Amino acid sequence: MTAIVSPVDTERATTVTLEAVVKDFGSNRVLHGLDLEVGAGEFVSLLGPSGCGKTTALRLIAGLEQLTSGVIRMNGEDVSNIPVNRRDIGMVFQSYSLFPHLDVLQNTVFGLQMRKVAKDEANRRAMESLELVGLGEFSERFPHELSGGQQQRVALARALVTSPKVLLLDEPLSALDAKVRVQLRDEIRRLQQQVGITTVFVTHDQEEALAISDRIAVMDAGKIEQIGTPEELYGSPSSPIVAAFVGMSSLVPTSVSAGRAVIWGVEVGVVGEAPDGDYHAFVRPESIRLAEDGEPGVPGVVETSTFLGSFRRSAVRIPDGSLVVIQHPTTLSLERGDKVRLTIDNRPVVVRPIP
Amino acid sequence: MRHSASFLPSRKTRIIIGTLVGLFFAIPFVATTEYTFRDVDGHSTIHWANVFDPAKQAAYRPIWTGLGNSLLLMVVTVAIVLFVLAPTMILVNLRFSKLRRIFEFFALLPISIPAVVLVVGLAPIYLVVGRSMGTGAWTLAFAYGILVMPYAFRPIQAAIDSINMSTLSEAARSLGASWPKTVLRVLAPNLRQGLLYASLISVAVVLGEFTIASLLNRQNLQTALLVVSRQDPYVSVIFSLLALLLCFLLLVVIGRAGNVGSHKKGRRK
Numbered sequence: 001m002t003a004i005v006s007p008v009d010t011e012r013a014t015t016v017t018l019e020a021v022v023k024d025f026g027s028n029r030v031l032h033g034l035d036l037e038v039g040a041g042e043f044v045s046l047l048g049p050s051g052c053g054k055t056t057a058l059r060l061i062a063g064l065e066q067l068t069s070g071v072i073r074m075n076g077e078d079v080s081n082i083p084v085n086r087r088d089i090g091m092v093f094q095s096y097s098l099f100p101h102l103d104v105l106q107n108t109v110f111g112l113q114m115r116k117v118a119k120d121e122a123n124r125r126a127m128e129s130l131e132l133v134g135l136g137e138f139s140e141r142f143p144h145e146l147s148g149g150q151q152q153r154v155a156l157a158r159a160l161v162t163s164p165k166v167l168l169l170d171e172p173l174s175a176l177d178a179k180v181r182v183q184l185r186d187e188i189r190r191l192q193q194q195v196g197i198t199t200v201f202v203t204h205d206q207e208e209a210l211a212i213s214d215r216i217a218v219m220d221a222g223k224i225e226q227i228g229t230p231e232e233l234y235g236s237p238s239s240p241i242v243a244a245f246v247g248m249s250s251l252v253p254t255s256v257s258a259g260r261a262v263i264w265g266v267e268v269g270v271v272g273e274a275p276d277g278d279y280h281a282f283v284r285p286e287s288i289r290l291a292e293d294g295e296p297g298v299p300g301v302v303e304t305s306t307f308l309g310s311f312r313r314s315a316v317r318i319p320d321g322s323l324v325v326i327q328h329p330t331t332l333s334l335e336r337g338d339k340v341r342l343t344i345d346n347r348p349v350v351v352r353p354i355p
Numbered sequence: 356m357r358h359s360a361s362f363l364p365s366r367k368t369r370i371i372i373g374t375l376v377g378l379f380f381a382i383p384f385v386a387t388t389e390y391t392f393r394d395v396d397g398h399s400t401i402h403w404a405n406v407f408d409p410a411k412q413a414a415y416r417p418i419w420t421g422l423g424n425s426l427l428l429m430v431v432t433v434a435i436v437l438f439v440l441a442p443t444m445i446l447v448n449l450r451f452s453k454l455r456r457i458f459e460f461f462a463l464l465p466i467s468i469p470a471v472v473l474v475v476g477l478a479p480i481y482l483v484v485g486r487s488m489g490t491g492a493w494t495l496a497f498a499y500g501i502l503v504m505p506y507a508f509r510p511i512q513a514a515i516d517s518i519n520m521s522t523l524s525e526a527a528r529s530l531g532a533s534w535p536k537t538v539l540r541v542l543a544p545n546l547r548q549g550l551l552y553a554s555l556i557s558v559a560v561v562l563g564e565f566t567i568a569s570l571l572n573r574q575n576l577q578t579a580l581l582v583v584s585r586q587d588p589y590v591s592v593i594f595s596l597l598a599l600l601l602c603f604l605l606l607v608v609i610g611r612a613g614n615v616g617s618h619k620k621g622r623r624k
Binding site for chain 1: 518519522523525526527528529530531532533536540541544545547
């Protein structure tokens with residue numbers, strides 16, 4: 001199988017388009033007219049809290065659920081009514097989905113058998129695919145003899161072996177422990193770029209999404225709140241929901257007038273429209289630092305300080321009662337009860353009305 | 356799994372329980388065997404010799420007929436369990452999970468209805484069956500399919516509950532398998548143990564069934580044994596023993612056949 005190991009095959013790579021996709025479960029509407037375009041060879045993550053409809057969206061692309069209304073296209077062709085087994089997708093599931101009665105090679109070769117590929121060629125391709133995920137030597141093991149991470153790698157090899165149009169990943173890392181999760185995350189990204197396959201990845205872990213994606217679609221309550229590159233979402237979230245969900249922020253009370261907010265005596269811009277009034281501002285830890293003498297700022301008392309390897313993260317209580325998180329080098333050692341003065345960098349902030 | 360070892364009874368307890376249960380089953384069996392060797396004064400093999408006496412074969416013909424019918428019924432009933440009950444259960448569990456409770460209720464219902472009562476309902480149905488499909492003994496399999504349902508349901512349901520059927524089938528489907536292929540290639544092999552036990556218990560029920568066959572005037576092994584016992588109780592008991600042995604052998608053979616697939620797995624462990 002050359003397609004798997006060859007560089008990006010732009011002719012084969014598929015675009016996936018969702019147009020006004022609506023999905024009801026009984027009387028419960030879980031997707032409210034979803035629009036999404038995934039470019040050929042692109043890696044797009046659907047990120048959101050549980051129940052936001054991200055898994056449903058993925059299952060609709062796979063064909064495991066029926067659309068209530070709307071259209072799903074692959075390379076422009078309407079695939080809404082093509083059943084899952086003829087939609088030519090590869091999928092990796094959250095729970096371990098290897099067939100327990102088949103060994104690793106038999107699992108991997110399954111999709112090729114379904115496509116009636118000749119036995120010798122099928123076995124050769126399956127072995128190549130297993131080599132690709134680094135499990136060539138495990139071909140005769142049974143799933144119960146593998147660790148969780150290995151099982152998911154086999155599942156990945158199994159999904160890729162048929163050179164599907166789209167790779168769909170439904171929280172494939174969430175059952176794994178932290179270290180394996182990061183390893184496999186990087187490996188998925190490497191494979192995806194090597195194969196050049198269009199990929200949709202569902203996760204509730206913002207760090208995972210930021211690390212792995214070309215673009216991220218942040219979903220909430222059955223809609224896409226914002227879609228953009230990881231940098232765009234982190235740097236300029238378009239709504240409070242995105243700001244709260246992507247990256248870490250502290251909520252700081254502020255008042256807005258004429259599109260400008262004043263925080264601790266520093267005037268900063270406001271993202272989007274905000275009528276004059278009182279708001280909470282989302283402030284990233286890296287926007288906050290200790291104030292120099294003479295700079296405007298706010299006094300505060302350190303409540304906790306956590307050593308995180310290359311940096312420390314400290315929580316500081318300020319007079320209005322809110323808790324502000326800052327990040328600083330480990331050379332600055334803060335302890336509980338230390339008095340500090342904080343200031344904020346002049347970057348636009350996202351605000352939401354105080355509830 | 357490891358810590359569950361501490362909940363296992365000790366070796367001594369196991370031997371005691373094993374002996375008691377063994378005796379419970381062995382005593383009637385030994386007594387029955389002893390009975391077949393009884394003679395007017397003491398013991399002899401005369402009754403066993405009678406069984407193989409060509410001159411008496413005519414008298415025993417009902418037994419051979421009954422046995423043939425029972426074996427046929429056994430095959431059809433197992434087929435009903437494997438090809439009607441099991442696929443229905445898979446479908447209910449995968450696609451109509453709201454029906455699970457109701458389905459379970461109906462599947463277990465026959466166990467609470469005595470066979471005699473069941474026949475009251477079955478008799479008029481079998482009038483119709485008799486007209487359309489003939490009165491062959493094999494038609495009893497429809498009634499037996501219902502009779503074994505509660506027994507076959509449990510092991511299959513336990514097997515279904517022990518695997519993640521929805522993920523397995525979705526994985527198979529996403530890899531290009533049609534529904535029939537998904538069931539045959541992925542689900543059935545993983546439900547094998549449950550299907551096997553369901554088949555075994557169906558065989559045992561069918562070979563031991565008397566009431567329905569008798570009341571619907573069909574001949575099977577048990578009704579034939581009764582007929583013969585009226586002429587020669589010793590021979591009837593001998594055939595009962597042989598039937599038990601046959602049943603035992605069948606269970607071993609089916610059990611072996613069903614385990615063939617798992618040997619490979621066991622060896623590699």
